[in-house]
Amino acid sequence: xxxxxxxxxxxxxxxxxxxxxxxxxxxxxxxxxxxxxxxxxxxxxxxxxxxxxxxxxxxxxxxxxxxxxxxxxxxxxxxxxxxxxxxxxxxxxxxxxxxxxxxxxxxxxxxxxxxxxxxxxxxxxxxxxxxxxxxxxxxxxxxxxxxxxxxxxxxxxxxxxxxxxxxxxxxxxxxxxxxxxxxxxxxxxxxxxxxxxxxxxxxxxxxxxxxxxxxxxxxxxxxxxxxxxxxxxxxxxxxxxxxxxxxxxxxxxxxxxxxxxxxxxxxxxxxxxxxxxxxxxxxxxxxxxx
Amino acid sequence: xxxxxxxxxxxxxxxxxxxxxxxxxxxxxxxxxxxxxxxxxxxxxxxxxxxxxxxxxxxxxxxxxxxxxxxxxxxxxxxxxxxxxxxxxxxxxxxxxxxxxxxxxxxxxxxxxxxxxxxxxxxxxxxxxxxxxxxxxxxxxxxxxxxxxxxxxxxxxxxxxxxxxxxxxxxxxxxxxxxxxxxxxxxxxxxxxxxxxxxxxxxxxxxxxxxxxxxxxxxxxxxxxxxxxxxxxxxxxxxxxxxxxxxxxxxxxxxxxxxxxxxxxxxxxxxxxxxxxxxxxxxxxxxxxxxxxxxxxxxxxxxxxxxxxxxxxxxxxxxxxxxxxxxxxxxxxxxxxxxxxxxxxxxxxxxxxxxxxxxxxxxxxxxxxxxxxxxxxxxxxxxxxxxxxxxxxxxxxxxxxxxxxxxxxxxxxxxxxxxxxxxxxxxxxxxxxxxxxxxxxxxxxxxxxxxxxxxxxxx
Numbered sequence: 001x002x003x004x005x006x007x008x009x010x011x012x013x014x015x016x017x018x019x020x021x022x023x024x025x026x027x028x029x030x031x032x033x034x035x036x037x038x039x040x041x042x043x044x045x046x047x048x049x050x051x052x053x054x055x056x057x058x059x060x061x062x063x064x065x066x067x068x069x070x071x072x073x074x075x076x077x078x079x080x081x082x083x084x085x086x087x088x089x090x091x092x093x094x095x096x097x098x099x100x101x102x103x104x105x106x107x108x109x110x111x112x113x114x115x116x117x118x119x120x121x122x123x124x125x126x127x128x129x130x131x132x133x134x135x136x137x138x139x140x141x142x143x144x145x146x147x148x149x150x151x152x153x154x155x156x157x158x159x160x161x162x163x164x165x166x167x168x169x170x171x172x173x174x175x176x177x178x179x180x181x182x183x184x185x186x187x188x189x190x191x192x193x194x195x196x197x198x199x200x201x202x203x204x205x206x207x208x209x210x211x212x213x214x215x216x217x218x219x220x221x222x223x224x225x226x227x228x229x230x231x232x233x234x235x236x237x238x239x240x241x242x243x244x245x246x247x248x249x250x251x252x253x254x255x256x257x258x259x260x261x262x263x264x265x266x267x268x269x270x271x272x273x274x275x276x277x278x279x280x281x282x283x284x285x286x287x288x289x290x
Numbered sequence: 291x292x293x294x295x296x297x298x299x300x301x302x303x304x305x306x307x308x309x310x311x312x313x314x315x316x317x318x319x320x321x322x323x324x325x326x327x328x329x330x331x332x333x334x335x336x337x338x339x340x341x342x343x344x345x346x347x348x349x350x351x352x353x354x355x356x357x358x359x360x361x362x363x364x365x366x367x368x369x370x371x372x373x374x375x376x377x378x379x380x381x382x383x384x385x386x387x388x389x390x391x392x393x394x395x396x397x398x399x400x401x402x403x404x405x406x407x408x409x410x411x412x413x414x415x416x417x418x419x420x421x422x423x424x425x426x427x428x429x430x431x432x433x434x435x436x437x438x439x440x441x442x443x444x445x446x447x448x449x450x451x452x453x454x455x456x457x458x459x460x461x462x463x464x465x466x467x468x469x470x471x472x473x474x475x476x477x478x479x480x481x482x483x484x485x486x487x488x489x490x491x492x493x494x495x496x497x498x499x500x501x502x503x504x505x506x507x508x509x510x511x512x513x514x515x516x517x518x519x520x521x522x523x524x525x526x527x528x529x530x531x532x533x534x535x536x537x538x539x540x541x542x543x544x545x546x547x548x549x550x551x552x553x554x555x556x557x558x559x560x561x562x563x564x565x566x567x568x569x570x571x572x573x574x575x576x577x578x579x580x581x582x583x584x585x586x587x588x589x590x591x592x593x594x595x596x597x598x599x600x601x602x603x604x605x606x607x608x609x610x611x612x613x614x615x616x617x618x619x620x621x622x623x624x625x626x627x628x629x630x631x632x633x634x635x636x637x638x639x640x641x642x643x644x645x646x647x648x649x650x651x652x653x654x655x656x657x658x659x660x661x662x663x664x665x666x667x668x669x670x671x672x673x674x675x676x677x678x679x680x681x682x683x684x685x686x687x688x689x690x691x692x693x694x695x696x697x698x699x700x701x702x703x704x705x706x707x708x709x710x711x712x713x714x715x716x717x718x719x720x721x722x723x724x725x726x727x728x729x730x731x732x733x734x735x736x737x738x739x740x741x742x743x744x745x746x747x748x749x
Binding site for chain 1: 551552628630631632633634635636637638639640641644648649652653
């Protein structure tokens with residue numbers, strides 16, 4: 001496990017506003033500090049660069065996501081954390097003019113490359129989005145959609161079982177078991193998001209990517225999703241982008257701090273929030289910008 | 291003063307009223323400490339004054355112009371001692387008087403006519419004076435009254451907006467009243483038709499031959515008004531058209547919305563919409579001169595009997611005409627499906643085509659159905675192509691290679707040329723029009739309902 005050296009950075013007196021502004025806007029070499037790599041990596045990313053046309057959104061990011069681990073990605077708006085997350089199941093392919101460089105692999109299988117079929121990849125790496133996006137179908141069909149297109153269930157009974165299990169794991173079964181044929185769009189926001197999680201786990205992925213899954217939800221619904229993330233960790237590897245540092249602290253084992261498209265610090269969540277190595281991380285988590 | 295001059299003067303007065311109202315409001319504000327002390331913005335005071343000045347005068351002017359001629363005519367004819375009893379006689383007499391008054395009467399003139407013409411001229415002149423005086427007094431008087439009322443307390447904005455609301459309401463009503471007017475005119479003529487021909491014969495009769503005997507001894511002219519062949523013809527042509535237009539239009543919409551790159555889309559979409567700009571007469575040429583002979587030759591080469599005017603030719607070309615209609619509407623609806631649904635489907639490992647087939651199209655389906663129903667009403671109402679390519683023979687047939695005729699074509703042929711308006715032959719056109727109106731109305735109603743339901747889902 002390599003440890004990178006602490007970046008000197010501009011010597012900013014804390015509280016000095018212009019110096020702080022310099023710190024925030026720094027484009028100087030940010031080298032990742034902390035421990036971005038781990039031994040039992042599910043996802044390995046090395047020297048990832050992402051471009052939108054001419055603009056570079058991600059600069060030379062290397063990171064491992066360990067098996068059955070929850071890794072939180074935090075950072076100010078526009079720092080590239082969502083872009084980075086979307087590289088992991090190639091959702092960026094849908095954006096015209098987006099180009100991804102670097103080595104990314106899932107259990108040793110490359111994610112990018114001419115020979116890689118994106119369909120099975122996305123079945124292995126599921127995704128939950130910021131806004132709940134259930135299909136305008138029944139609750140049952142929403143969950144059964146993935147198993148159907150991947151031919152996972154051959155008989156109706158099997159499909160029923162998958163739907164029930166997925167809804168149970170997402171903690172939604174008791175609320176919807178009597179109205180599986182009602183439209184998924186009729187549920188409340190929190191229920192819709194749990195439906196989307198159920199839909200994602202119905203295809204038995206290995207990794208689940210979550211892009212600010214709670215930002216559209218109220219605190220109670222958020223708490224339920226957070227509990228759920230903790231339970232899901234037993235079976236899945238999870239990467240979550242969040243704006244809430246409390247959420248990152250509550251649900252993750254490791255935290256990665258992004259700043260202006262660069263990965264600044266990766267450490268155990270506890271270390272990041274109690275004893276951050278990099279001054280940018282410290283400035284962010286103590287709320288001096290962001 | 292002539293009416294156009296008066297009208298121009300009135301417009302000028304309105305402008306002046308606006309300007310003075312505006313500056314008076316500013317003046318009033320200045321003594322009170324700025325525009326904020328006014329109940330409304332100065333421009334509202336201007337509009338308020340202008341409305342008082344112009345609106346009543348314009349309304350009176352309109353009413354005057356509407357009844358002017360009728361009143362003068364009654365007065366002139368009332369002054370003539372031995373006027374004829376019949377309406378046509380009176381019309382003739384009045385026309386003579388008018389010509390004499392204008393100095394262009396050919397033929398002899400009697401002292402009585404000359405007196406009436408002089409009467410007409412004097413009435414017109416005094417009417418003109420009266421009109422000018424009334425309008426100007428009204429405009430200036432009410433304008434001045436409104437100007438006096440410009441005080442910081444006057445809630446000009448509320449009053450102006452109330453008037454605007456009424457004007458908007460009247461514009462909306464214009465469309466509704468036109469529809470009602472059209473319906474009424476068609477309805478009353480249809481009722482006259484149904485007095486001559488029973489409704490059941492019209493709706494269920496299988497034979498259409500609307501030739502009425504004009505003289506008792508005329509041969510070969512039985513009137514048969516069974517509209518079933520027309521409706522089956524309409525249905526067949528429309529069905530062929532939709533059979534062409536729906537798949538092609540829908541698939542081109544899917545291509546444009548989901549697969550085409552921005553560059554292709556920017557280039558292809560206007561090209562497809564050019565099709566919508568081709569006049570239907572031109573489509574008619576194309577159908578009659580190119581497609582119909584081609585279909586006939588093709589059918590004969592495989593040993594089928596084909597007429598040179600066929601339902602197939604008209605339907606195919608009509609389908610092509612409707613393609614841009616469907617593709618443009620569906621394209622909008624498909625684009626309105628939120629990107630998050632596509633992301634959700636792709637994120638589960640759907641292929642592009644699975645995403646389109648299983649998520650995007652089902653989500654857009656209500657809107658697409660609405661668009662298709664609107665297109666069906668267009669196909670049913672389309673006339674020109676069918677006149678030129680499908681023929682006039684009212685055959686009751688299910689063979690698309692035969693010539694058929696449609697409701698709209700029959701309406702055209704029934705009303706073209708010299709017609710008497712008391713024969714069932716002519717009146718039949720109105721009954722057909724009524725049926726057409728009702729069926730497209732129902733279709734549009736369903737279409738709008740479906741589209742509305744779709745909107746509720748995503749807003």
